[in-house]
Amino acid sequence: MDPPSRTDEDPTVISEQQRELRFGQKDHVRIYGDDFQDRLARAGLTVTAVDRSGFPENLVSRHVLHPPAANPDRLATNHRRLYFCRKESAQVI
Numbered sequence: 001m002d003p004p005s006r007t008d009e010d011p012t013v014i015s016e017q018q019r020e021l022r023f024g025q026k027d028h029v030r031i032y033g034d035d036f037q038d039r040l041a042r043a044g045l046t047v048t049a050v051d052r053s054g055f056p057e058n059l060v061s062r063h064v065l066h067p068p069a070a071n072p073d074r075l076a077t078n079h080r081r082l083y084f085c086r087k088e089s090a091q092v093i
Contacts, residue, residue: 004033004074024075031075037083045085052080 009030013019016026023031032039040047052066060066065080 004031006035007031007033007039040083040085045087048084049081050084051082054082 007030008022010022011029013022013029019028020026023029037047037049052060055063055065065082067076067080070076
């Protein structure tokens with residue numbers, strides 16, 4: 001199952017029961033979608049996303065960068081990426 005195209009979040013979902021139903025866990029407040037990298041960039045970060053193709057197969061398996069079988073649950077993380085972010089420091093003049 002593909003990740004959602006947009007992040008699913010709603011600050012009015014405040015009870016633990018509502019959060020568990022909507023986001024899969026009582027302490028979660030959103031499910032990130034394919035727009036995650038853009039959200040990081042809009043926050044001023046330089047972002048490099050790496051999927052399983054950027055790692056040797058032994059590391060993919062060891063760190064479960066790709067699940068052994070796709071999970072049909074919409075809350076499952078089937079398409080995992082690592083995001084390396086850098087924020088340029090402000091120059092003092």
